[in-house]
Amino acid sequence: MKENNFSFLWKLFKPYSYLMLFAIFGGIIESLAMAGIVFIIKNIIDDVFIAKDLTSLKFVVTAIVVIAFFKQLGFFMRDYLYPLAIFKVVRNIRADIYNKILNAEPSFFVDNNLGDILSRITNDLEAFTKTVKLLSVNLITQIFTVVAMIIVLIYRDWQLFLIFLVSVPFLALALNYFGNKRKKYSQRLRESFAEFTQIINQILTGIEVVKLFDKKPFIALFQKINNKLYHRQKKDIFYESIYLAVVEFIGYSATAAIVFYGGYRIISGNLSTGEFFSFLGGVVILINSLQVLQRGAVQIKALNPIIDRLRFLLMIPQEEDKGIEFKGLKEKILYKDVYLKIKENQILNGINLRIKAGEKLGIVGLTGSGKSTMVKILPALIKNYQGEVFLDEHELREYRVSSLRKRIGMVSQDVFIFNDTVRNNLLIAKPDATDEEIIQALKKAKADFVFKLEKGLDTVLGEKGSRLSGGERQRLSIARIFLKRPNILIIDEGTSALDVKTEEEVINNIFSEFEKNTILMITHRLKILEKTQRIVVIDKGKIVEEGTKDELIKKKGVFYRFITISGEKFKG
Numbered sequence: 030m031k032e033n034n035f036s037f038l039w040k041l042f043k044p045y046s047y048l049m050l051f052a053i054f055g056g057i058i059e060s061l062a063m064a065g066i067v068f069i070i071k072n073i074i075d076d077v078f079i080a081k082d083l084t085s086l087k088f089v090v091t092a093i094v095v096i097a098f099f100k101q102l103g104f105f106m107r108d109y110l111y112p113l114a115i116f117k118v119v120r121n122i123r124a125d126i127y128n129k130i131l132n133a134e135p136s137f138f139v140d141n142n143l144g145d146i147l148s149r150i151t152n153d154l155e156a157f158t159k160t161v162k163l164l165s166v167n168l169i170t171q172i173f174t175v176v177a178m179i180i181v182l183i184y185r186d187w188q189l190f191l192i193f194l195v196s197v198p199f200l201a202l203a204l205n206y207f208g209n210k211r212k213k214y215s216q217r218l219r220e221s222f223a224e225f226t227q228i229i230n231q232i233l234t235g236i237e238v239v240k241l242f243d244k245k246p247f248i249a250l251f252q253k254i255n256n257k258l259y260h261r262q263k264k265d266i267f268y269e270s271i272y273l274a275v276v277e278f279i280g281y282s283a284t285a286a287i288v289f290y291g292g293y294r295i296i297s298g299n300l301s302t303g304e305f306f307s308f309l310g311g312v313v314i315l316i317n318s319l320q321v322l323q324r325g326a327v328q329i330k331a332l333n334p335i336i337d338r339l340r341f342l343l344m345i346p347q348e349e350d351k352g353i354e355f356k357g358l359k360e361k362i363l364y365k366d367v368y369l370k371i372k373e374n375q376i377l378n379g380i381n382l383r384i385k386a387g388e389k390l391g392i393v394g395l396t397g398s399g400k401s402t403m404v405k406i407l408p409a410l411i412k413n414y415q416g417e418v419f420l421d422e423h424e425l426r427e428y429r430v431s432s433l434r435k436r437i438g439m440v441s442q443d444v445f446i447f448n449d450t451v452r453n454n455l456l457i458a459k460p461d462a463t464d465e466e467i468i469q470a471l472k473k474a475k476a477d478f479v480f481k482l483e484k485g486l487d488t489v490l491g492e493k494g495s496r497l498s499g500g501e502r503q504r505l506s507i508a509r510i511f512l513k514r515p516n517i518l519i520i521d522e523g524t525s526a527l528d529v530k531t532e533e534e535v536i537n538n539i540f541s542e543f544e545k546n547t548i549l550m551i552t553h554r555l556k557i558l559e560k561t562q563r564i565v566v567i568d569k570g571k572i573v574e575e576g577t578k579d580e581l582i583k584k585k586g587v588f589y590r591f592i593t594i595s596g597e598k599f600k601g
């Protein structure tokens with residue numbers, strides 16, 4: 030195992046070393062008991078079966094029961110306590126990963142694939158649990174058994190033992206060859222599992238779109254991934270089986286050699302039958318243990334890629350929460366030469382913009398022009414921009430991230446409703462809100478439909494709010510804003526799914542409720558733009574025009590063309 034993976038495991042298991050010690054102790058008891066049984070075979074055969082001595086029979090039977098009791102006691106200790114320690118460790122890993130994801134740098138989710146992350150948490154963590162369990166429960170115990178058996182065998186007949194030793198280099202060769210193969214395919218198998226989870230995740234999220242369009246490309250893609258997964262599983266199991274077959278064959282050959290030499294010695298009278306069978310019993314147990322041990326060694330190699338994939342999650346870059354507390358905007362927001370590149374695409378291309386505290390600003394632009402990107406910078410959802418963005422006299426990156434998010438509210442294009450009650454969906458905006466406050470917020474957001482739901486605030490909304498319409502989801506997301514009462518409010522087409530009348534009412538409520546606050550409003554509707562004091566027009570990541578609605582129309586520039594193309598909607 031890789032050095033750093035080993036110390037990784039060590040750190041995880043250290044708090045539970047007391048459990049591991051008891052489990053190891055159990056393993057030692059079990060191994061000693063096995064040695065006892067092998068030892069006593071000689072007495073059973075020589076004293077009872079051949080010498081026909083009744084006292085020996087009583088002794089032997091009592092010994093068998095006592096030894097069996099200790100053997101099973103040891104077995105229980107290792108078979109229960111190792112997994113217990115592992116489950117505790119895995120519970121900690123799960124919690125750790127969950128926290129790491131919650132506090133991840135937002136860019137992590139741009140750079141990494143969701144399905145892959147999911148697969149690591151599910152498939153890889155499961156494989157980790159299984160493999161470590163196998164390793165500890167079997168591997169550690171078998172080491173003691175091997176040592177105990179070797180001592181018994183040497184004590185019984187060192188010459189016979191030397192014959193057995195001849196097989197060891199062959200076993201080692203087999204281990205090395207097949208171990209490397211398994212490591213390779215284990216790694217590939219993990220990647221295939223990740224691809225599989227990824228595509229299933231995609232289909233499930235987009236099932237309606239999949240149904241509405243041609244399914245063939247989805248099927249073809251899936252078949253490719255599914256077949257690849259199958260082929261890798263096939264290789265994986267092939268190398269495991271053939272490895273076991275080879276090892277067993279080596280074991281049988283060694284046994285045959287021992288029977289040959291042992292039989293010869295019995296015939297020539299310098300080995301008792303009891304001694305021979307006791308030795309043979311020991312060899313059978315030893316080969317079995319060695320085999321488990323070797324399989325464990327192969328597993329250790331397979332474990333490396335799994336641990337690597339888990340550690341990747343545990344090392345997700347984390348957001349630091351330190352800096353100046355943002356207490357609310359006093360003077361201005363200032364974008365100064367802001368550029369942003371995502372994967373070779375220039376998304377923001379020199380944004381320069383000054384927004385006065387308390388200003389109501391409209392933002393317009395063609396789709397994909399960078400509007401959402403520009404405003405996402407404010408609550409630090411995007412940090413890797415070039416240039417500077419000031420909130421009053423400090424640059425955004427000097428502020429504590431949590432303080433920015435606490436006082437900057439955003440109703441985004443993509444509404445996130447989680448599978449819980451209406452109440453809990455709203456409480457994320459203000460954890461200590463009373464039902465009365467929640468009801469008021471819902472009313473201001475025109476989300477009266479909630480009151481008609483069979484369980485009202487206690488209605489569970491389904492995954493992604495599946496039991497709500499698009500407009501209903503948007504209104505819940507706006508209700509959150511009334512609870513949160515942010516200092517700077519960003520509305521990114523947050524009312525686009527509402528009918529014109531409801532939208533106007535909601536927007537009126539927002540403007541009167543947040544009269545003194547700064548509001549950035551991304552919208553295509555002229556009626557809403559009219560309520561703002563100034564409009565900026567974004568095109569290809571740049572501000573190309575700004576002014577009031579009337580000024581912009583008079584100018585007959587981009588904005589004018591934009592609203593004449595949009596026709597009806599903009600006549601307002």
Ligand SMILES: Nc1ncnc2c1ncn2[C@@H]1O[C@H](COP(=O)(O)OP(=O)(O)OP(=O)(O)O)[C@@H](O)[C@H]1O
Nearest residue numbers: 139371372376394395396397398399400401402403
């Ligand atoms: N995570 C991302 N990875 C790659 N490209 C991105 C990412 N997010 C945004 N972009 C790209 O940045 C550009 C601007 O996106 P943005 O969401 O800011 O546009 P927008 O003006 O809000 O458009 P819309 O009106 O459609 O909401 C788009 O071309 C988009 O493809």
Ligand SMILES: [Mg+2]
Nearest residue numbers: 400401402442
């Ligand atoms: Mg957008």
